Amino acid sequence: MAPSQIVALHKELQLAFGARPCNLQKCGLLLAKLKVGLIETGLLLPLGDTSLDNLVLARDILEIGAFWSIRSKDIPSFDRYYSQLQTFYNDYSSVIPPSPREYPIRGLYLIRLLTQNRIADFHTTLESLPLAADSLTANPYIQHPVNLERWLMEGSYSKVWNAREEAPAEEYKFFVDSLMGTIRNEIASCEEVAYESLPIKDAATLLFFTNQSDLVNFAQERKWQVNLSAGTIAFRKKTEEKVEIPKRKLISSNLAIARELEQIV
Amino acid sequence: MTDVEMKPEDGEKKEAEGKDAKKNKEDELKDKKPPPTPVAEIKTNVTLIERAVSTLEPRFTHRVLRTLTALRKKLNNKVLRDAIEEVYANADINSTPKSALLAWLPPALPQEESTMDVDSIPAPSPPQSRQSQPELVPECEVYFRLLILHYLLVSSETYKQAMDLGHETIQRIQALNRRSMDPLSAKVWYAVERAYELGGELADARPLFLAAQRTASLRHDDETQASLINRLLRSYLHYNLYDQADKLVSKTKFPTSAGNPQFARYNYFLGRIKAVQLGYTEAHNNLQQAIRRAPAAKTAPGFYQAVHKLSVVVDLLLGEIPDRSLFRHPVLEKALSGYFEIVKAVRMGSLSQFQSTLSKHAADFEKDKTYTLIVRLRQNVIKTGIRRLSLSYSRISLRDICVKLHLDSEEDAEYIVGKAIRDGVIEGRIVHEKGWMECGGQKSGYGPEVSDVFTRRITYCLELHNESVKAMRYPLNAHRKELAAAEGARERERELAKEIQEGDLDDDGPDLGDGF
Structure with missing residues (x-):
């Protein structure tokens, strides 16, 4: 595919992507074509000296691709675009002008890691951001996931819940649902241990459920005992495990020690 | 084996190292009396390297390399030039290693012809040089190259040159492919990295x-x-x-x-990676190893401080409070002052103090690359606070928790306490209807897990003992001499007995006395 064709297709893609509401199907088709074009011209994973315009063009296509994947709820595709963009963001950062979409995409990736509870990866990615650590909070796109993570770790779940409407970019909201699922499971596992029983109404508020049937379904999933007549939920009792003395283990370890001592003396 | 140091540290080579270090110290002491000129020192080192190659004992090379740090500061053009001239004294003036080495030094004295038009001479081919002067092993040449590299790294003008020399040396080492050169080549790589780093x-x-x-x-x-x-x-x-x-x-x-220094570095890096990935226990273990393996605090204060900074943060993240004495250590006191304040805040469980300390020392932490780790401590501060409350109250209302820990709302407090209970920070439960937290009794500290810990410690000590025994070094054939001496003594005794039996005791008296 000739470079001029790519430029033309790119224009078309920009139009299709910028249109309200955005034409997802058309974008997908265009992106598939453009990706082939990028591979043919060696721009998907640029090596060596490539002209500046081409690099910016390729980055732009991939960025649109990343947003498109989120809008069409195709998370694995977003992952692929993100890792392809890494080359442009990290290795060519000194060559090409920074992109306005860079931080929104990085932030989206962070949120995606949060929703999957991949906290270790979250921190590794955060460390590798080309920002000074104390200015992380100055960038709204990064600040949002950073705050979310902190609240999640502290247990301030209500703050997470309230922050779901404050997303800095449209695409962030696509992750809200799965993030809420993660939170609910977290809260549920806390409640199982921390309470003996809860009134159904309070449980619903704690778990951010608006109607009772959702809660009952959720309770059945987690095998809680719902007592509808009394209006309470009882959690499984912690079975007091009996502590048994591991005789065999103690004997064998003592014998091993004795043998070692024998060798020394 | 009285000179073997028995420290409660592991590492297979500890014993051998300790012995070596002692010997080395003795050598140094011997040398100290008339302070050796750098040239003399280099010459001794060259002989040591030769001995290492001929006896296949890398120990001698290690000993040479240990003097490198001290020697590095004394290097200058003249010293290097003289040392090369003297070591290669009997070699032909145009012999390849010598002229190649001298070519890297800036021309100093006009009478030295050897520096003329040698710049273009490519690296000498190994077989030729070995033929022309069989008495000098190529290791010595590499050693000189290493010294020159360090010398070139001192001033910023010669970085480029240092890099070229580094590349050439590496090519030479890889072409030679001699195992006796390994310790030297490891050091050369360090110098190459430094050249790249200084060159940015x-x-x-x-x-x-x-x-x-x-x-x-x-x-x-x-x-x-x-x-x-x-x-x-x-x-x-x-x-x-x-x-x-x-x-x-x-x-x-x-x-x-x-070697231990490399291991210490490796452990530090591992600790750093694990800490970022939230593997605090592993990070803690690695950092402990790094501290144990690191050279004494006074010799390498930079590394010592860096490891301790990270280690303090990781300890806190694990929910442990580092020893206070650590912050009074002369090498660490100043470097760790910011961390000390953080520790105090975490210990008190006071969020406001933590925040103010964090913002006060932000630049320092940022420089140490610990800022993001310290930010993660926030949740630990809260946990410590909750634990303190749970220990002092048997029942406390959520509103009081909220006030005491400076939390934003009662709702938050409920979630946070719930999480703390789930994570096992405190024992207790929440009574939602009444809006308070009831704290359960403390777990008794005695159970099978105590014996587990105890067994683990014993195994560790036994392992240390076994490894120490394995790591002891005996010089080859040293016992022969003792055997010979014993044999000789027995011989003399026998002769004596014979003489006593045969000879006239009174006449041979003085001789006998000698024998005793």
């Missing part, structure tokens, strides 16, 4: 290091491999590439025979 092109050195690492591991060149893995990790961490660093660690095996 650390990232560009990575492909070179990776290729060399592959070669080194194929040749079972443990020393170089250890050095290179550390070079690579350092380069990755310098650019915050934790992902790549982690992959490198998982794909390579750090040679167990590597």
Whole structure:
């Protein structure tokens, strides 16, 4: 595919992507074509000296691709675009002008890691951001996931819940649902241990459920005992495990020690 | 074996190292009386290297390299030039190693012809040089190159030259492929990294290091491999590439025979990676190892401080409070002052104090690359606060918790306490209807797990003992001499007995006395 064709297709893609509401199907088709074009011209994973315009063009296509994947709820595709963009963001950062979409995409990736509870990866990615650590909070796109993570770790779940409407970019909201699922499971596992029983109404508020049937379904999933007549939920009792003395283990370890001592003396 | 140091530290080579260090110290003491000129020192080192090569004992080379740090400061053009002239005195003036070495030094004295038009001479081919002067092993040449490299790294004008020399030396080492050269080549790699770093092109050195690492591991060149893995990790961490660093660690095996300093570095890097990935226990173990293996605080204060900074943060993240005495250590006191305040805030469980300390020392933490780790401590501060409350109250209302810990709302407090209970920070439960937290009784501290811990410690000590025994070194055939001496003594005794029996005792009196 000739470079001029790519430029033309790119224009078309920009139009299709910028249109309200955005034409997802058309974008997908265009992106598939453009990706082939990028591979043919060696721009998907640029090596060596490539002209500046081409690099910016390729980055732009991939960025649109990343947003498109989120809008069409195709998370694995977003992952692929993100890792392809890494080359442009990290290795060519000194060559090409920074992109306005860079931080929104990085932030989206962070949120995606949060929703999957991949906290270790979250921190590794955060460390590798080309920002000074104390200015992380100055960038709204990064600040949002950073705050979310902190609240999640502290247990301030209500703050997470309230922050779901404050997303800095449209695409962030696509992750809200799965993030809420993660939170609910977290809260549920806390409640199982921390309470003996809860009134159904309070449980619903704690778990951010608006109607009772959702809660009952959720309770059945987690095998809680719902007592509808009394209006309470009882959690499984912690079975007091009996502590048994591991005789065999103690004997064998003592014998091993004795043998070692024998060798020394 | 009285000179063997028995420290409660592990590491197979500890014993041998200790003995060596002692010997080394003795040597140094001997040398100290008339302070040796750097030239003389270099000459002794060259003989030691030769001995190392001829006896196949890398120990001597290690001893030479240990003097490198001290020697480095005394190097100058004249010293190097004189040393080369003297060591290669009996060699032909145009002999390749000599002229090649001298070519790297800036011309100093006009009468020295050897520096003329040698710049263009390519690296000498090894067989030729060995033929022309069989008495000097190529290791000596590499040693000189290493010295020159360090000399060139002192001033910023010669970085470029240092890099060229480094490349050439590496090519030469790899072409020679001698196992007796491994310790030296490990040091050369360090110098090369330094050259790249000072030149500001650390990232560009990575492909070179990776290729060399592959070669080194194929040749079972443990020393170089250890050095290179550390070079690579350092380069990755310098650019915050934790992902790549982690992959490198998982794909390579750090040679167990590597020296303690390399191990200390490796452990530090591992600790750093694990801390970022939230593997605090592993990070803690690695940092402990790094502290134990690191050279004494006074010799390498920079490393000591860096490890301790990270270690304090990791300890806190694990929910442990570091010893107060640590912050009074003369080397650490000043460097750790910011961390000390953080520790105080965490210990008190006071969020406001924590926040103010954090903002006060933000720049320092940022410089140490611990800022993001310290930010994570926030939740620990809260947990410590809750634990303190749970210990002092048997029942406390959520509103009081909220006030005492400076939390934003009662709702938050409920979630936070719930999480603390789930994570096992406190024992207790929440009574939602009444809006309070009831704290359960403390777990008794005695159970099978105590014996587990105890067994683990005993095993550790026994292992240490066994490894120490294995690591003891005996010089080859040293017992022969003793045997011979014993044999001689027995012989004399027998003769004596014979004489006593046969001879006239009174006449031979004085002789006999000698025998006794």
